[in-house]
Amino acid sequence: MRFFEDIEIGQRRELGSFTFTAELIKKFATQFDPQRFHLDEEEGRKSLFGGLAASGWHVGSVCMKLLVTDGQRLASEALARGEKVVAWGPSPGFRELRWIKPVLAGDTISFASEVESLRLSEKRPEWGILEARNTGTNQRGELVFSLLATAFVPRRNPEGITHMEPSSR
Amino acid sequence: MTLTFEDFPPGHFGRFGPRRVTREEMLAFASEFDPQPMHLDEEAAKGSMLQGLSASGWHLCSIMMRMMVDGFIGRAASLGSPGVNELRWLAPLRPEDEITLDVDVAEARVSRSRPDTGIVTFKGVVRNAAGQALCEMVSPIIVQRRGGAAAEQAG
Numbered sequence: 001m002r003f004f005e006d007i008e009i010g011q012r013r014e015l016g017s018f019t020f021t022a023e024l025i026k027k028f029a030t031q032f033d034p035q036r037f038h039l040d041e042e043e044g045r046k047s048l049f050g051g052l053a054a055s056g057w058h059v060g061s062v063c064m065k066l067l068v069t070d071g072q073r074l075a076s077e078a079l080a081r082g083e084k085v086v087a088w089g090p091s092p093g094f095r096e097l098r099w100i101k102p103v104l105a106g107d108t109i110s111f112a113s114e115v116e117s118l119r120l121s122e123k124r125p126e127w128g129i130l131e132a133r134n135t136g137t138n139q140r141g142e143l144v145f146s147l148l149a150t151a152f153v154p155r156r157n158p159e160g161i162t163h164m165e166p167s168s169r
Numbered sequence: 170m171t172l173t174f175e176d177f178p179p180g181h182f183g184r185f186g187p188r189r190v191t192r193e194e195m196l197a198f199a200s201e202f203d204p205q206p207m208h209l210d211e212e213a214a215k216g217s218m219l220q221g222l223s224a225s226g227w228h229l230c231s232i233m234m235r236m237m238v239d240g241f242i243g244r245a246a247s248l249g250s251p252g253v254n255e256l257r258w259l260a261p262l263r264p265e266d267e268i269t270l271d272v273d274v275a276e277a278r279v280s281r282s283r284p285d286t287g288i289v290t291f292k293g294v295v296r297n298a299a300g301q302a303l304c305e306m307v308s309p310i311i312v313q314r315r316g317g318a319a320a321e322q323a324g
């Protein structure tokens with residue numbers, strides 16, 4: 001994974017795509033969100049969604065999955081170049097999560113992540129804090145999912161950087 | 170009886186759980202959706218900011234959703250949710266901990282675009298067995314008003 005200093009506002013990563021099959025939608029919903037429109041095609045058709053729809057938490061969890069996979073890809077590329085690789089820290093949360101359109105059975109969603117803001121952690125000087133807009137777009141080019149996520153990102157050399165100005169969006 | 174918009178006045182709505190989260194289910198979720206070492210590997214997790222194995226935050230959110238469905242959304246005339254205003258992960262969920270969910274109605278208003286529905290904004294707080302807050306979420310849900318079509322349909 002990249003260090004805080006390697007990241008710039010506006011940087012965008014295409015994270016890859018995922019097809020939400022009826023089987024996967026029902027499996028996730030059975031475990032975590034057993035509402036009728038996530039479990040049954042006919043109930044989905046009768047609902048506001050207009051078809052068997054994935055749980056919003058399923059969509060968010062798949063976005064996380066692709067973010068982690070992308071991070072692993074970046075890490076292996078960096079290792080191949082002989083660079084140092086670090087693990088990112090945990091996330092303190094997110095804001096502005098929007099389930100903009102339903103994700104229906106058979107839809108393929110392409111996810112992307114774009115950096116919106118960068119600042120240094122006041123409490124933890126060895127970490128920076130990044131905000132990124134993570135989005136999902138369906139096969140018709142319609143934005144279906146968006147959230148503003150926050151994550152702790154390790155600094156390359158905290159002691160050596162004393163005058164770096166925190167930037168914002 | 171199906172819960173409708175009128176059943177969600179502002180104030181404390183209810184407490185749900187406790188729900189034990191096993192190490193096995195934590196690892197299964199993390200393997201599928203969030204395979205970071207801090208959620209999968211005991212040794213790597215010890216060296217992380219969270220200082221020990223913890224559940225994926227998305228797993229905690231998904232369990233919170235299930236607790237809400239079992240607790241009240243499953244018998245409400247819910248039409249779904251447009252999103253989450255804010256979610257904060259405050260402390261790690263550890264293996265075998267027992268969590269409790271407190272739900273408050275922060276705001277309830279009639280929808281302008283669909284007057285037969287209302288928008289109920291919930292605040293949920295998940296706590297562990299020691300009473301420590303692990304997660305806070307503020308999220309609106311669209312609920313049919315009494316006498317609305319979906320309420321009749323759901324019977």
